[in-house]
Amino acid sequence: MYKLFLVDDEIDLVEGIRTSIDWTSYDIEICGEADNGITALEKILLLNPDIIIMDIRMPKMNGLELLQNITSHKLKSKCIILSGYDDFSYAKKAIELNASNYLLKPCRPKDILESVLDIIKVIEKENIKEDLLKKYQIEFNENLPTIKENFLKTILKNPIGDSYDILNKFESFNINLRNSNLVANIITLDYSTVLHELYSDVDICNIKISIKTFINICMNELNFYEVLEDEDHIILVISLDKKEDFNSYLLEVLNNIKNSIKLSLGFSVTIAIGSLVNSLTNINESYSSANIAIGSKFFLGDDRLITPDDINIIDYKPNSYPVNEELEIINSLRILDESSLKESIERFYTYLSSNGIPSKSHMKSATLSLLGSVYKFCIESNIDINSSSNRDLSAFDKVLQCSTLSEIKDQIRLILNSIFYKINDIEKHNSLVKIAVNYITQNYNKDISLESISKQIYITPGYLSQLFKQEIGINFLEFVNKYRIEKSKEFLKDKTLKNYEIATLVGYSNEKHFSKTFKKYTGLTPTKYKDSINS
CATH class of the missing domain: 3.40.50.2300 (Response regulator)
Structure with missing residues (x-):
């Protein structure tokens, strides 16, 4: 009232x-x-x-x-x-x-x-209007952590245009950073491949939550910072009180975080420290340098802080990684050229040795990078290499355990050959199913069966049935019936054709069987379907 x-x-x-x-x-x-x-x-x-x-x-x-x-x-x-x-x-x-x-x-x-x-x-x-605004505000507040995290990821990974707009969003999203003396740091779990094998996704998620808790505890004296997750990394962005804190206080705090996590959780982490930047407009530069630093874990090792100075002392060479040879290896897997695969592997390691004897860490790093790219190719190509070669998931550990160049090359040959034959089997199975499907589409009006097609492609009916269900998603008989019914719909458009004639045209010798099957897949009898399309 x-x-x-x-x-x-x-x-x-x-x-x-x-x-x-x-x-x-x-x-x-x-x-x-x-x-x-x-x-x-x-x-x-x-x-x-x-x-x-x-x-x-x-x-x-x-x-x-x-x-x-x-x-x-x-x-x-x-x-x-x-x-x-x-x-x-x-x-x-x-x-x-x-x-x-x-x-x-x-x-x-x-x-x-x-x-x-x-x-x-x-x-x-x-x-x-007020109720709507309240509703929107509630929804905004509920989603604020996600909005805030996505916004921070965006400005960390991309150049900033309008700094005034960015500062306004910082206030709107309650982002606890100042516009000066900023450092982006990347914290990553060591031996993450092994951890993902040993622990479930839920366990890994809880480990990350615990790590963020320890970060907040260790950061209690610093008022301006933000913590967020990005894939397998945790990003810690800090606003220092003054530039001088970069080489003293910051290192002390980050080292404390690293040691606290290891002592309390039993997991080691590596922390890559980005460059110090003056404002939010170039915070992406700090994150970019931290990203480069975290990539040097292969060279510098785990359980440590990696500073910008550490990166500067690494002697990176233009041909330190054989990119073209890696692409050749992946292409050989793609086109299933076994001879080319062997030659590409050899060229990969020849390139690595072209400037003299490579160090063990350099060789292992390059090999791990190659394995990562190969596994990424398999994932992007929907190739399930785990079912028959689950042992390959420990390939990274096997490479790390190698002590000579010869052992590394032998190990990578074994791993890539295993993947090659797995892909070859998949392609072979796909080809057999394609032949079977093609036979059905060409002979649907005849008396075809699982046994008759199996004889055509020289495999057992049981194996064909298994491949069919695996690749198509439905069993053989259901596929044949669905295809015949779809073809019958085309014939039903012809008013001059009788139902028994159409049944024969699509491979059914019995009109009643045809009508029953037609109704099963369409919900209508052939006669009612014909009436519906001709009315």
Whole structure:
């Protein structure tokens, strides 16, 4: 029910407004009355009415002054001003003070009611808008952690355009960073491949949560930082108090984080430290340098801090990694060229040795990178190499255990040959199913069976049935029936053909069997289907 408050020093007028209109029938109650502005203000602040009807001329405090006080108290009450003066200056002032309407005395009850009802419509619209805003705000708050994390990832990985817009979003998303002395750090679990074998995804997720907890504990003295997850990494962005903290305090804090995680969880982590940048506009540069640093784990080892200075002392050479040879190896797997695969593997290691005897760590790093690219190719090509060669998941460990170049080359040959033959088997199976499907589409009008097709491609019916279900997703007989029914729909468009003729045309010797099968897959008999498409 809407609350209406009346203010006028003319008691008869107030009485008339109250009694001449059946307010309750319009879902309105008169919650209070006053005969002067001061008393009215006290009651209005207490009752908080939706609508106020007030005279412009009153003792102690006039209507305009009362309206000004209502506005200053930021009340949502809508006001209707009554005045006996046809003076535009009064109306103008009332509008400036956000009066909803200005009525001249004497006012008919009809005019007052219409004005009140118009205001109620405005209030209803405002309430709907306010409810929507509250709903959006609740949804925003619920999704804020995800929004915040995605936004941070975006500015870390991409150049920033409008820094003013970015700073506004920092405030909107409650991001706890300052626009100076920023460092992006990447924290990664060591031996992540082994950990993913030993632990479930839920366990790994809980480990990451624990790591973030330890980060927050260790960061209690630093007020401005953000922690977020990105794939297998945890990113820690810090705003330092001053540049000098980079080489002293920051290293101490990060080393404390690393040691605390290892001591409490039993897992070692490597932390790559990005370069120090002056503002949010180039925070992506700090993240980029941290990303380069984390990639040097193969050279520098695990369970350590990797600083920008560590990266500078590594002697990177233009031909330190044989990119083209890696592509040749992957292409050999793609086209199933065994001879080319062997030659490409040999060229890969010849390239690595072209500048002299490579170090053990360099060779292992290159081999692990090659394995990573090969496994990525298999995943992107939907090649399941795990089913028959689950042992290959420990290939990274096997390479790490090798002590000579010869052992590394032998190991990589074994791994890649295993993958090669797995892909070859998959292609062979796919080819057999394609032949079977092609035979069905060419001979659907004949008496075909699992046994007859098996003889055509020289495999057992049971094996063909297994391949069919595996590759197509449905069994052999269901595929044949579905194909025949689809072809029969084309023949049913011909009004001159009888149902028994169509049954024969699509491979059914019995019209009743055809009709029953047709209804199973379409929900209609052939006759009803024909009527539906020809009506």
